[in-house]
Structures are given as structure tokens and as C-alpha cells.
Amino acid sequence: MVKFTVQLLHLSSLLLLAYYCAPTRAANGCVELDRLNFDRIVQRFRYTLVKFDVAFPFGAQHEAFTGFAQEAAESIGDLLFALVGIKDYGDKENSDLGKRFKIPEKYPVIKLFNNQSLESYIDYPEDNPVTIADLRKFVRENTDLYIGLAGCVMEADELAARFADPANSKPHLESLIDETQTLHDSIQSETDRISLQIYLTLMKKMASSSNKPIHEFITAEKQRVQGLLKGKISDKKKADLYLRLNIMESFKPLSNTDNVRKNDEL
Numbered sequence: 073m074v075k076f077t078v079q080l081l082h083l084s085s086l087l088l089l090a091y092y093c094a095p096t097r098a099a100n101g102c103v104e105l106d107r108l109n110f111d112r113i114v115q116r117f118r119y120t121l122v123k124f125d126v127a128f129p130f131g132a133q134h135e136a137f138t139g140f141a142q143e144a145a146e147s148i149g150d151l152l153f154a155l156v157g158i159k160d161y162g163d164k165e166n167s168d169l170g171k172r173f174k175i176p177e178k179y180p181v182i183k184l185f186n187n188q189s190l191e192s193y194i195d196y197p198e199d200n201p202v203t204i205a206d207l208r209k210f211v212r213e214n215t216d217l218y219i220g221l222a223g224c225v226m227e228a229d230e231l232a233a234r235f236a237d238p239a240n241s242k243p244h245l246e247s248l249i250d251e252t253q254t255l256h257d258s259i260q261s262e263t264d265r266i267s268l269q270i271y272l273t274l275m276k277k278m279a280s281s282s283n284k285p286i287h288e289f290i291t292a293e294k295q296r297v298q299g300l301l302k303g304k305i306s307d308k309k310k311a312d313l314y315l316r317l318n319i320m321e322s323f324k325p326l327s328n329t330d331n332v333r334k335n336d337e338l
Contacts, residue, residue: 099134101141102153107168110156115187117152119215121207124170125180127157133180133202140204148217182207184214221318225264227255228271232322235275236286245279270319278323290323 105113105122114120123129123137141153158175159165173193175181182196194214200206212219218226234240235248252275256268278289297313297320305313 099138099141099155101145102138102155105154105156105169106166110169111190113152113154114185114190118150118187119211119217120152120154120185120187121182121211122154122156122185123180123182124156124158124173124175127159127165129155129157129180136203136207137180137182140207143204143222144219147220151211151215151217184211221321223263223267223315223318224322225255225259225267225271228252228268228319229322231255232271232275232319233324233326235278236290236323236325238285238287238325242279245275249275249279267315267319270316271322274320274323286323290320294320 102123103113114122121141123134125134137153144151144153156166156169158167158170158179160167160177169175173183178198180202181198182202184194184196186192196202196207196210200210208219211217218229220226220229231248231252235245240248249272252268252272256265256272259265259268274293278284278286281289284292294317297317301310301313
């Protein structure tokens with residue numbers, strides 16, 4: 073019953089988006105907001121990442137924002153990506169939203185909203201570059217959402233982060249390998265099983281390389297894989313190597329922010 077109710081609410085949100093959001097200018101993975109639908113739409117999602125920009129944006133920053141939106145579309149259901157195009161000519165469309173949220177005339181301006189209070193937003197640092205990696209880091213640091221790279225598995229990412237703790241003993245590393253193997257054996261998705269096998273392969277190699285710290289192993293392995301990508305390889309091999317690079321990004325010890333978040337969840 074609870075699951076059905078959640079699905080019904082999600083469906084109603086999608087129907088509301090279809091009704092209010094004109095598809096003509098919104099990029100794939102994003103919805104277009106204006107003064108009429110802004111509050112109504114944003115309040116439907118736990119988090120909304122909004123880019124305030126010129127009416128017809130283009131360039132590397134716009135591509136990074138929409139690229140992140142497309143990348144996250146299937147994996148982060150609680151995060152909406154939205155665009156607000158502001159005109160400084162003619163009818164000055166959405167200039168009222170610009171005034172409401174104190175948007176300077178230096179675009180783009182990115183803000184993270186939550187549906188508890190639309191006035192308690194978080195500003196994307198204006199001196200930060202607007203790249204997919206930086207946007208992903210910003211959302212990860214300011215929400216409790218799982219933000220994984222393409223091909224990564226949330227449960228395996230958690231194990232990888234624990235595995236990367238430099239304080240781990242050899243028996244503890246072996247225990248984490250066993251946990252990852254159990255996860256691999258129990259998972260149904262063939263795609264996820266392929267990813268899990270890469271996590272396992274990396275863990276076993278690192279556990280056997282007792283004379284090399286995990287961060288040094290990962291750095292060297294990244295350099296090796298990036299070198300292979302420069303050569304003549306098939307598209308399938310290239311996809312496999314990019315997947316390996318993505319998974320290697322998960323082998324980083326939990327930050328203080330992550331630890332606090334985990335404690336809050338407990």
C-alpha cells in the first residue's frame with residue numbers, strides 16, 4: 073500500500089510536469105520553470121537543482137548542466153533538474169524570478185532548492201567551474217542523495233569506500249571482499265553483476281599488494297587504463313575501460329561529511 077502510494081505521488085508529479093512545462097526550450101533531462109509553475113513544481117521534489125540563465129543558453133556550462141541531468145535522470149528520482157531562462161528585453165520573461173532569488177546579471181547562476189522551504193536554497197559557489205564532476209560533488213555534499221557514476225552500484229560503492237580506509241587491517245579487507253562477493257552472488261541485474269566483478273577484481277589485487285597503499289594502487293591503475301584508452305581499441309573495450317575508471321572513483325575513504333550523514337541516518 074505504501075509503495076503504491078509513493079508510485080501514485082510520483083506519477084502525479086510527472087503529470088504535473090507534463091501539464092506545466094513547455095518542451096520547446098527545455099533540454100533533455102531538464103524542465104523549464106517560470107513564475108507560474110516554479111513553486112508548484114519545486115515543492116513536488118525533495119531537491120531541485122535550478123540553473124538561472126539567459127533565455128537561450130549554450131556553451132560548455134550549459135552542456136555540463138544538461139549532461140549531468142541526463143546522466144542522473146534514471147538513478148536519482150528525488151532530484152529534479154530545471155532551467156529558468158531570464159530575458160532582459162521585450163516582456164522581460166522571468167525577470168520577476170530573477171529579482172525574487174537575487175540573481176545577478178552574470179549568468180549562469182545555479183541554486184539547490186529543497187521542498188521544505190523554497191527560500192532556504194544553497195548557492196553553487198560562483199568561483200567553482202561548472203562541470204559534471206563539480207556539479208555532482210556539489211549535490212553530493214549538500215544532500216543525502218546517492219550520486220553514483222555510470223555503471224557504479226550504490227551498495228558496492230559503500231563497500232569500496234570502506235575498503236579504501238587506510239586504517240584497515242588485512243583480515244578486515246578480506247571480510248569486505250567476502251561482503252562484495254556475497255552482493256555479487258545475490259544481485260539479479262546482469263549489468264550490475266558485471267560491475268560487481270570489477271569491484272571484486274580491484275579489491276583482490278589491492279589486498280594482495282600489501283606493500284602499496286590503496287590510493288597509490290588506484291592512481292597507478294588509472295594511469296594504466298588512461299594509457300590504454302589512447303591506443304586503438306574497440307568500442308566495447310573502450311566502454312569497459314571507462315566503466316573501470318568510474319568504479320575506481322568509488323575507492324575513496326568516507327569523508328567527514330559522509331560519516332556525519334551516515335550517523336544521522338542511523
